[in-house]
Amino acid sequence: MSELVEAADLALLANGFEAAMAEAPDPGEADQALYDLGWADLLDAAPTQGAAIAFSALGKTNSAASLLDDVVAHALGMDISLALCVVFPAPHQTIPPACRHGNAVVVDGLVSARVESAATAVLASEAEGSVGLATIDATLLQGSAAGGVDPGGAFRRVTAEIPADAISLMANQGTWDSAVAAAQVALAHQLLGEARWMLAEARQHAIDRVQFGRAVASFQAIRHKLAESLVLIEGAESVAQGCLHDPDPLLAALAKSLAGQAALTTATHAQQVLAGIGFTAEHQFHRWMKRTLVIDTLFGSAGSLPIEIGNKLLSQDSAPRLIQL
Amino acid sequence: MDPETFRRDLEAWLDANDEELSPPYEGAGSMDEQIAHYSLVKRALYDSGFGRYGWPESVNGLGGSPLLRAIVGEEINLRGLADPSPWTMIEVLAPTVIDFARPEIAARLVPPFIRGDEMWCQGFSEPDAGSDLASISCRADKTDGGWAVSGQKIWTSFIQYARRCVLLVRTGEPGSAHRGITALLVDVDSPGVSYSPIETMHGRHDFAEVHYDEVFVPDERLIGEENGGWQVAMDILPYERSTTFWHRGALLHRRFSDLVAQVAASGDRSDTAARALGQAFQSLVAFRSRSRDTQHRLAGGQQLGVETSIDKILITSAELDLFKAVRDLLGGVVEFDDDLAAAMWRTDYLYSKAAPIYGGTAEIQRNIVARRLLDLGPES
């Protein structure tokens, strides 16, 4: 993995990405704008670093750009393009979204908005403990409108039974595990971007809002909720940044789980600080909060990942020393 | 010296000297046994040179990055060779004494401390001044050639083993708060110092109540400026939260790994067990990752400050989550069992309850994060 991009260039790209995302609310337009800014080259040159800046911009702006398709396809060794989408695991899962049953493949997974415009979908399926990769015609998965709690986020659930003759098997290049890890690290950055936005919003509200003749930010109960959010965010951020130097899949799972926990806790605390106004559709908060719920479920959640991580440790009889000085 | 080479050399040396360095007692040992063995390990490290790296030449160190000190403590704790608590005092007090004491005093007094020949203690808290440290009232008045100290301290850890004490005293008017505090380096065997150990709830005499009655402290033992003690105390805090935390994190890692092995051996493969282990590991990794960043900032010459409150909150969570998992998964071990391993789990479980209290309580840390890092303005 070559991570070659200079810090100054990254900062510039990050600003460009954020601006493009803020200007293009439609997922298709946002994807196109990011491709125009060189997202594909960046992902090639510096996959982890590039995904980190792009996904934290996704989180901060709450954009629905479908960059996760690119991160996973790239980690699976494919040439990425706007014509290619990926079927992601079912909510809270990290296992492939499909199972081979005789001649057919049964799909239960999630797709992004890109499925509607893509020509081809990448589908990973599991049989007898091994993961096979295939491509299918994306039209087989189209037509299910994005609904759910966060229609703006444009992730949707797909269930389908695909006949064997519609599947083109492909030679495995990247492994499923490395694709899961790449997705988890990217999504961790997105969740932390969501969390930082929610914390900033709640902080400003606490300073501006006056009750009992003083800013609510002066009440210790409010201060400690915001402080706890920051602590969780910083702890998770450090692990997510650490993934840049260490491709260990266990560290990636930890980063995603910690970021999910940080973002969910921040959402709860921020909503309490915002109180009534934070419960309205009028205030923007609910968009970030709902996106957090959705992103948390992708590639294992703060609820499911600790179980996976614990089982992995139990199968090894000990805990690896992951973080080295 | 490159940290990786240093670690490899150290590991080889520890392997070769394993027998001599392993505790001679079974289980946790008594406090006397622990302290005696701690001194032996410290001296062996110093004499081999490993224990002198990361300390400046002015105190007889061999120089190099403070990362090297973090590595020594990490390896010792991963192997369980010495109890980390007395060691903590070195990492907490020595860097600040080197920065603020008169150079000839530091050069003379610090080497036996870092060699493990003697221990020091920290006299900050008082019966009426815990979290509100700026309200201490133990006084020092100017006398001929020095100071006369009178008053009371409490929770002074390890004073019964200590040769010297870094003491905060009031030198300004009563009510002068942080402006009227001075730091002194006091000999514990000075006439007028008396103490009575206090038993902790985990059955040890970790700390004591201490009385100072007209104790003479010579001028040369001033640390920093007269009435500049607050700055000294504030300088100590980030040290307390860098190297020592890395050491303690290594101990927590070893205990966590012990827990995983014990649960795996019991055959418990329930989701409940896996989740508790996963969550404890997650807290530990978040702390270690943050602390690694902090060690590198310190090694890079950056001034550490209030942001280390985050490290403190993270290590506290890691410790509490780990020992909660111990109690939940090793059914009854904390409450009932009496074999050596159970006694160690019980002691460690109980000691974890001190983590949100010492070194600035959990609430005080959150106050600092809110005020200084989130800039929320004053509290009401």
Ligand SMILES: Cc1cc2nc3c(=O)[nH]c(=O)nc-3n(C[C@H](O)[C@H](O)[C@H](O)COP(=O)(O)OP(=O)(O)OC[C@H]3O[C@@H](n4cnc5c(N)ncnc54)[C@H](O)[C@@H]3O)c2cc1C
């Ligand atoms: C194992 C152990 C070892 C120790 N070793 C030493 C040592 O070697 N030297 C030394 O000097 N001291 C030592 N201490 C003392 C330690 O630093 C104090 O216990 C600590 O600072 C808290 O003071 P306190 O116990 O008086 O609690 P208090 O300050 O009385 O606090 C009581 C409760 O009120 C809360 N509180 C207080 N102020 C606020 C506020 N502004 N906002 C919100 N909540 C608040 C606290 O968080 C706490 O929950 C040790 C303590 C322990 C447990």
